[in-house]
Amino acid sequence: MTMMQHSCQCPCGANQFSAHGKPIVRFFCHCTICQEKYDASFADVTLFKLPAMTLPEQAITFGKYKRFAAIDRGICDACQKPVIAKMGAGEKGYAFISTQNFVSPEALPTSTMHVFYGTRTEDVDDSLPKYHSWLSSQWAFLKLLRSAA
Ligand SMILES: [Zn+2]
Numbered sequence: 001m002t003m004m005q006h007s008c009q010c011p012c013g014a015n016q017f018s019a020h021g022k023p024i025v026r027f028f029c030h031c032t033i034c035q036e037k038y039d040a041s042f043a044d045v046t047l048f049k050l051p052a053m054t055l056p057e058q059a060i061t062f063g064k065y066k067r068f069a070a071i072d073r074g075i076c077d078a079c080q081k082p083v084i085a086k087m088g089a090g091e092k093g094y095a096f097i098s099t100q101n102f103v104s105p106e107a108l109p110t111s112t113m114h115v116f117y118g119t120r121t122e123d124v125d126d127s128l129p130k131y132h133s134w135l136s137s138q139w140a141f142l143k144l145l146r147s148a149a
């Protein structure tokens with residue numbers, strides 16, 4: 001049985017990497033950091049376990065941002081756009097990847113929720129659950145991660 005492989009790259013292509021198997025969840029993030037880093041009203045993000053990622057030598061600078069304290073965001077040295085964000089390390093780590101960094105996003109599941117909806121810059125008219133606060137967004141994640149463990 002071959003495991004599904006998702007090819008990924010940053011917008012300029014300087015960083016090439018891949019994710020294997022099934023993602024844990026895909027969601028929309030309206031936090032102010034995503035708004036700034038993606039230059040958009042929200043980010044479309046897919047979450048994988050870190051061991052599912054293949055990250056060759058990269059042109060990335062990782063830096064921590066305060067909103068989601070545990071998340072270490074990697075920004076491409078060339079295009080200055082998000083490449084991948086990591087939470088934790090090794091077997092217990094997770095990887096957040098912008099869906100626009102997937103070469104074939106149609107292979108991904110649909111998004112299941114909106115987080116940090118309280119800081120949205122525009123309303124979204126859909127039936128997905130919307131977690132407004134930092135706390136409710138964190139809880140939504142913790143629940144998901146526990147069920148995926
Ligand atoms: Zn780049």
Ligand SMILES: [Zn+2]
Pocket residue numbers: 029030031032033034035043116
């Ligand atoms: Zn965000």
